[in-house]
Amino acid sequence: MLVSLEISNRDPGYGWFLSWMATAQRQQTGLAARWSRSPQLSLHTTVQQTREHAAPDIAFSMVAGLGNHYFRYRGAWFQVHREREVRSAAASQGPVWETVTLTTLARDRELFKTLLAEARTLAVGSLEGKLIIRTPYGLEWRPFGLPRAKRPLSSVVLDTGISERIQADLSSFIERKSWYADRGIPYRRGYLLHGPPGSGKSSFIRALAGAFNYEICVLNLAERGLTDDRLNVILSNIPERSILLMEDVDAAFNKRVQVTADGYQSSVTFSGFLNALDGVASGEERMLFLTTNHIERLDPALIRPGRVDVVEYLGDTSSAQARRYFEQFFGENAAGADELEKAVSTRAHAGRRTSMAALQGHFIRHSLPRALDPTVLDEIFTTSARGSDE
Numbered sequence: 432m433l434v435s436l437e438i439s440n441r442d443p444g445y446g447w448f449l450s451w452m453a454t455a456q457r458q459q460t461g462l463a464a465r466w467s468r469s470p471q472l473s474l475h476t477t478v479q480q481t482r483e484h485a486a487p488d489i490a491f492s493m494v495a496g497l498g499n500h501y502f503r504y505r506g507a508w509f510q511v512h513r514e515r516e517v518r519s520a521a522a523s524q525g526p527v528w529e530t531v532t533l534t535t536l537a538r539d540r541e542l543f544k545t546l547l548a549e550a551r552t553l554a555v556g557s558l559e560g561k562l563i564i565r566t567p568y569g570l571e572w573r574p575f576g577l578p579r580a581k582r583p584l585s586s587v588v589l590d591t592g593i594s595e596r597i598q599a600d601l602s603s604f605i606e607r608k609s610w611y612a613d614r615g616i617p618y619r620r621g622y623l624l625h626g627p628p629g630s631g632k633s634s635f636i637r638a639l640a641g642a643f644n645y646e647i648c649v650l651n652l653a654e655r656g657l658t659d660d661r662l663n664v665i666l667s668n669i670p671e672r673s674i675l676l677m678e679d680v681d682a683a684f685n686k687r688v689q690v691t692a693d694g695y696q697s698s699v700t701f702s703g704f705l706n707a708l709d710g711v712a713s714g715e716e717r718m719l720f721l722t723t724n725h726i727e728r729l730d731p732a733l734i735r736p737g738r739v740d741v742v743e744y745l746g747d748t749s750s751a752q753a754r755r756y757f758e759q760f761f762g763e764n765a766a767g768a769d770e771l772e773k774a775v776s777t778r779a780h781a782g783r784r785t786s787m788a789a790l791q792g793h794f795i796r797h798s799l800p801r802a803l804d805p806t807v808l809d810e811i812f813t814t815s816a817r818g819s820d821e
């Protein structure tokens with residue numbers, strides 16, 4: 432008696448299994464030696480961004496191509512049948528439909544679980560220390576770009592207490608799943624980070640997701656082809672352990688209509704979006720992060736409690752922040768932290784401000800002691816009122 436297990440390419444197990452076979456082949460195990468003699472091979476290229484701004488690491492491997500392959504695993508024989516089908520619905524939504532079917536003797540069926548667990552461990556291990564960002568593709572969320580190296584949370588320096596407050600809130604939310612379920616409260620939490628450009632809103636959310644081992648699903652409502660109906664489906668398809676992120680949300684909603692720079696008007700309506708946000712089946716976890724430079728432009732309906740529960744302001748660089756960032760950049764023992772703290776504080780009292788992004792650029796351009804030279808430092812401070820385009 433034979434048993435078969437079908438895995439479609441919609442299931443994460445599909446990629447895990449093919450990579451597992453490829454890895455076994457690279458390691459020249461007995462298993463690989465056998466299956467890699469199959470006549471049908473296909474190329475699988477993995478690209479990983481291990482360091483920001485550095486060239487990605489690229490690896491090629493041969494994975495099982497379409498057709499039949501055979502291998503022996505823990506004493507049992509397996510047949511692998513990989514096939515591709517272009518279904519009309521799937522084709523219009525993007526990816527082709529593929530399946531691999533594993534077949535073995537009924538008495539060895541338990542090995543399916545062992546094998547897939549091994550494949551999963553391998554896949555998860557290879558993403559250790561990486562952050563995955565996804566965007567909608569058809570009706571699902573696909574990785575966007577390469578897995579990126581995680582940014583340490585401590586490298587994003589926020590004003591005193593902000594980072595700790597958000598981390599504590601998120602931890603307590605994650606731990607209280609059954610508390611929400613017992614009370615029939617939808618298991619959702621919304622966070623809004625607002626403040627001037629370059630204050631670290633995006634960087635902080637990415638670092639936070641990495642620290643909590645979450646992925647990020649970035650939603651852009653102005654995306655072509657996005658309709659209320661499609662939005663409903665993709666918001667109910669958010670992968671587990673993901674944060675839903677919408678950046679510059681004021682641009683998306685201030686007129687309750689989405690218009691891109693080139694005049695394209697999205698068909699997502701404001702009420703459609705709110706319905707999609709609220710409609711996610713209760714019991715399912717949903718963490719929403721919104722960012723904006725202009726909280727005053729947001730519709731109160733969007734940021735009412737239940738949709739947005741935590742609001743934090745990330746402002747211009749405070750003297751305490753400048754000091755901590757200086758110590759992080761030049762080392763705790765570098766002379767000049769007091770001087771910089773005082774310089775930022777004096778300028779702030781005179782109505783002059785700078786962003787953390789500008790301070791980062793300043794520290795990159797100038798080493799010590801030049802970075803502390805008052806004239807050079809003055810270059811990153813401004814007194815201008817914030818423009819409407821911020």
Ligand SMILES: Nc1ncnc2c1ncn2[C@@H]1O[C@H](COP(=O)(O)OP(=O)(O)OP(=O)(O)O)[C@@H](O)[C@H]1O
Nearest residue numbers: 586587588589627628629630631632633634787788
């Ligand atoms: N608080 C911070 N700590 C450390 N680096 C920061 C901080 N804020 C900004 N930066 C640096 O400045 C750059 C821009 O930051 P980021 O995109 O996170 O700002 P933002 O607030 O999201 O801006 P915007 O509102 O324009 O989207 C990044 O390279 C980041 O490393």
